[in-house]
Amino acid sequence: IAYCEVAQCALRSGQTPPELKSFSSLAGFQAAPRDAGQCFSITTKLERALEKVAPLLREIFVDFAPFLSRTLLGSHGQELLIEGTGLVCMKSSTSVVELVMLLCSQEWQNSIQKNAGLAFIELINEGRLLCHAMKDHIVRVANEAEFILNRQRAEDVHKHAEFESNCAQYAADRREEEKMCDHLISAAKHRDHVTANQLKQKILNILTNKHGAWGTMSQSHLHDFWRLDYWEDDLRRRRRFVRNASGSTHADMSIKALEEYGQEYEEGLKSKKTYRSQSVVTQNPEAELMLEGDDDAVSLLQEKEIDNLAGPVVLSTPAQLVAPVVVARGTLSITTTEIYFEVDEEDPTFKTTDPQVLAYSEGLHGKWMFSEIRAVFSRRYLLQNTGLEVFMANRTSVMFNFPDQSTVKRVVYSLPRVGVGTSYGLPQARRISLATPRQLFKSSNMTQRWQRREISNFEYLMFLNTIAGRTYNDLNQYPIFPWVLTNYDSEELDLTLPGNFRDLSKPIGALNPKRAAFYAERYETWDDDSTPSHHYTTLYSTAQSTLMWMLRIEPFTTFFLNANDNKFDHPERAFSGIGCSWRNCQRDTADVKELIPEFYYLPEMFVNSNEYELGVRDDGVSACDVELPSWAKKPEDFVRINRMALESEFVSCQLHQWIDLIFGYKQRGPEAVRSLNVFNFLSYEGAINLDNADASQREVIESQIQACGQIPSQLLIEPHPPRSSAMHLCFLPQSPLMFKDQMQQDVIMVLKFPSNSPVTHVAANTLPHLSIPAAVTVTCSRLFAVNRWHNTVGLRGAPGYSLEQAHHLPIEMDPLIANNSGVNKRQITDLVDQSIQINTHCFVVTADNRYILVCGFWDKSFRVYSTETGKLTQIVFGHWDVVTCLARSESYIGGDCYIVSGSRDATLLLWYWSGRHHIIGDNPNNSDYPAPRAVLTGHDHEVVCVSVCAELGLVISGAKEGPCLVHTITGDLLRALEGPELCQRPRIISVSSEGHCIINYERGRFCNFSINGKLLAQMEVNDSIRAILLSSDGQNLVTGGDNGVVEVWQACDFKQLYIYPGCDAGIRAMDLSHDQRTLITGMASGSIVAFNIDFNRWHYEHQNRY
Secondary structure (H helix, E strand, O other), X not given: OHHHHHHHHHHHHOOOOHHHHHHHHHOOOOOOOOOOOOOOOHHHHHHHHHOOOHHHHHHHHHHOHHHHHHHOEOOOOOEOOOOOOHHHHOOOOOOHHHHHHHHOOHHHHHHHHHHHHHHHHHHHHHXXXXXXXXXXXXXXXXXXXXXXXXXXXHHHHHHHHHHHHHHHHHHHHHHHHHHHHHHHHHHHHHHHHHHHHHHHHHHHHHHHOOOOOOOOHHHHHOOOOEEEOOOOOOOOOOOOEEEOOOOOOOHHHHHHHHHHHOOOOHHHHHHHXXXXXXXXXXXXXXXXXXXXXXXHHHHHHHHHHHHOOOOOOOEEEEEEEEEOOEEEEEEEEEOOOEEEEEEOOOOHHHHOOOHHHHOOOOOOEEEEEHHHEEEEEEEEEOOEEEEEEEEEOOOOEEEEEOOOXXXXXXXXXXXXXXXXOOOOOOOOOHHHHOOOHHHHHHHOOHHHHHHOOOOOHHHHHHHHHHHOOOOOOOHHHOOOEOOOEOOOOOOOOEOOOHHHEOOOOOOHHHOOHHHHHHHHHHHHOOOOOOOOOOOOOOOOOOHHHHHHHOOOOEOHHHHHHHHOOOOOOOOOOOOOEHHHHHHHHHHOOOOOOOEOHHHHOOHHHHOOOOOOOOOEOOXXXXXXXXXXXXXXXXXXXXXXXXXXXXXXXXXXXOHHHHHHHHOOOOOOOHHHHHOOOOOOHHHOOOOOOHHHOOHHHHHHHHHHHHHHOOOOOOOOOOOOOOOOOHHHHOOXXXXXXXXXXXXXXXEEEEEEOOOOOOEEEEEEEOOOOOOOOEEEEEEOOOEEEEEEEOOOOOOXXXXXXXXXXXXXXXXXXXXXXXXXXXXXXXXXXXXEOOOOOOOHHHEEEOOOOOEEEEOOEOOOEEEEEEOXXXXXXXXXXXXXXXXXXXXXXXXXXXXXXXXXXXXXOOOEEEEEEEOOOOEEOOOHHHOOOOOOOEEEOOOOOOEEEEEEEOOOOEEEEEXXXXXXXXXXXXXXXXXXXXOOOOOOOEEEEEEOOOOEEEEEEHHHEEEEEEOOOOEEEEEEXXXXXXXXXXXXXXXXXXXXXXXXXXXXXXXXXXXXXXXXXXXXXOEEEEEEOOOOOEEEEEEOOOEEEEEEOOHHHHHHHHOOEO
């Protein structure tokens, strides 16, 4: 019925209303499609629209006819379905139009309206609501579907993009990995090439020097060039000079300087140039050919090295190698066991770097084993905390700069857990390596040790410099030391006069009152708004000032020329005199330089040993060597006296005030202003953040920082504690007042052994922490004794002193020898070669007194015996003839040390003693066939004496007919120690860590050489000397011989300090106790004598006037 109503409306309007469309769709019917552009009649439209509905209507009317006939009544009550044409129209054969006409008639419409009007309206409304609801539902479902589809499309796009990104990243990673592999392989090849060239040059030097197989003594007239080695001792002093393959007189630079500054010395320069041209060594072509090698051998070496790359790369990062005047960009790679650095040779800055400078830059193609790393320090570079300095077992260091601090942390956590080493009382942890300088200072025990005078002023200042970021690798952050003396004019220097010492409470710029007033006025009247006010425009330490001080020694000469347009400075501006430099620091308003550590240990810096032409000053004095004060006759005197002044009581009692200025609370802030200690703001840490600057600004700021210098990191924000007074510590062994009120006998005790055999070797390893502190003795009959040492012997009046201790002798005879009950456990029964004369050089005792090493056996070996059982524990072969002498270096943590053996085959072998495994060598599985660390050659005759110093890295040996040679522990022959004409046959050598090398020749002749080969002093004594030794500080020499007299000498000039009463037998051996207070001598009568010895008293009596 509702459909009929809608159809009627359609007939009137000629259009299909939405209700009809909706109804049709709901009923499952669909009108026939209308062809585009075609017009239909109303009949056709009806037929097409209702062709599927009409049968349904007819069926309804027929099926419900009984009900509908009674309901559908006309206006007169007639039944509309039965009467008229109602049933006729219901036939299927009738047209749709007839059915529509019937339903649209007036009677039908009235009846439908009457009976179903309200229902129709409700149905229409419900249909409309349903239609709208359905439409909303359909729209919502469509929107949801579209949203889901869009989300799925987005997910598909995202997954596709992610897949593409992953593929691209994977491909990039693979390319980077391949690039890294190629880089590592090429770096390894390049590194091996460099190593091969170094080995080739080393072999060439060994063969062609005047003591080598191809050398001749006629080469003695040739000039050798030397450079300062990078090797550091325990106090971080660089004192060793090595041959300089890149050395020259820089004659072309001298010409440039003369052209600019004048024509003085031109003729002399020409003659020197001629001399140089005649001094070129012509190598043997045959030798060159033999050393060239073939490509197969080089390839084999490279492949072997590449195969040992030790695992995957755990970290690779861009880095800069920081070396003096060179900052080289490259890549740092860390594996599980090694560090590699490969410089980027394509970097424009690297390409423009002077090759002469690069020749002195180590580590450009570096490789370092984890086992070699001893300490890792965080460092600053250009005031940014992005650097690391790594200290190696070979006593060198390498410094890197990284992009940011996070990279620094990643690198530290990729390296071994060594902290900052074991010297400063700090745990070996990575957090210590990342600690700030102030944290290191607070956590370390060095300040307390300095206050108790357990360490020297020099050592403490080096400690402060090290933790404050000062380093040899960055000339802008070179270590800083103070001027301590003011008298550089008088003929004599009295170190007891306060007027000869500087006031350390003031900065160098405030010592002169007039200049101090000038600086104070400058600060108060500063009117430059772009720069904060400051007292000084230059710093007390800059790269330029460091190069000025070190001008005369390589590699600093080359560095200076590189920084100074390849010419020497004007003689008036150059460092030409110590007194002149001091006066400039008091008068020149632009000169506030402090000193560098070398002023206290390196006399070579004052000598123009490479013969550079430095010109003539205006007063006519040559600028060749540095002019010394009148009280110093030679550079060694100046360095020694300057060091004594640094360690004097006047300096000790005020050094803490200088520390406040440089490292402490007067470095910045109001205290710095009051102390006239304010510098350019760009010199201070934290003054500027380079990360916020663009490339051009960064470059400008970096150049300004390099020009201004860099102030050390601030270690304290409160006053530094002073050093304890010597009066309060008068019982310390270091105190000069220790023996002031004590009258001690020269001889403490005499201990006689039953065998009566001469005691030919004494080793006093008496440290309290040893399980067996003892004085080990060995006789000519090879009978040894472990004589226990009693450390309870104290000084009268000292804390802990008692009468019971006073009567307890320091040495107790070995009970197995005293009772004659276990002599078989103390006798070395293996036969030695009959031609060997047993002397002190034939024996070495390990630092823990548990093993004795003996040489001289016929089978060309030396052997290791246990002192507990007397049994043989190891036999070591390596020489081609009988081993004639042995020597041991000082021991370090764990008892490790070097052993050197000399032989009749004219060679020496350097061995490694493992304190952990108690064997020669570091592999207990291969103790039968240990390999030496180095083979030292150069002698022509039997080696008779040798001494080794691990701290200096030197082995000094003497042949039967001479000469004495100096080798490094890596096997390089540095030089021969040339003594006077009568000093040709060395017998005993003693070298100290302070650099004194004392050689005893036959007929009682002595020479004192520096480690760099300079003869410092000589003497002759009327005795056949059998034993010598140096005190721990290297300042005193003790001698003993067949006359039975012990004499003490000042090592630097052989001035006699003391003579002990003569003994009734000759002296064959001697050694000092660990505290340097007891001298133990082995006598030819088969006894040992213990002497009281007092180096401190003699030092105190002779140190004050020069």
